[in-house]
Amino acid sequence: MKGLTIQQMAIGDSATFTKTVSESDVYQFAGITGDFNPAHINEEYAKDTVFKTRIAHGMLSAGFISTVLGTRLPGPGTIYLRQELKFLAPVRIGDTITAKAEITGLVLEKNRVTLRTTCTNQEGVLVVDGEALMSPPKA
Template sequence: MLGFKISELTIGQKASFTKTISETDVYLFAGISGDINPAHLNEDYAKNTFFKGRIAHGMLSASLISAVIGVQLPGPGTIYSSQTLNFLAPVHFGDTITATAEIDEIFPEKNRVSLKTYCINQDGTVVTKGEALVLPRK
């Protein structure tokens, strides 16, 4: 499986990946990342926070963007150069998140592609938004 070459990409082209975030996902992400903030893992603590319960790590939803870029658009062989992120709403256990990457600009002379990136929950709320710069396979 090979990703798109820059010559095969067009502005406006997009791809998405959808996943329901489980309690297991959050615990595994905490173990992998080392982020054991009680806002993610301790219900007694989290119920007294602004969100009134545990929430998933922001970077967990952002990692779904990486899945889109690395697997679909531009896909396998792509190198991630940079990513900006704004976390706009919490992701709760059981939320279904759709991550999307959409080609915004193409720089063929540098083999670079700029993408709008965002994650939306099952209610249509944008939870994460940003921009990525990637290098498609040669």
């Protein structure tokens, strides 16, 4: 399985991945990364935060962006070179997040693709905004 080459892409092309964040996802992410911040795993603690409940790790949402880039656009064989992220709103357990990547630039001679990367929740609220630089597979 091989992703798209730079010659197969155009500015404006996009792809998405959607997932509902479960309590299990948050606990597994904490276990994998070691990030046991009580804002993510302790409801009693989280009740006293600005969010009033537990929130998912920001990097969990960023992982959904990685899914789009590594499996859909450009896809398998792509090398992730850079990612800039702004975390704009919390993601709560039960939220359905749609990660989207849209091509904003192509540099053929360097085999580089720039993409706007976003995550929105089920209400259309932008929760993550960013930009990625990728090196897609060669022909």
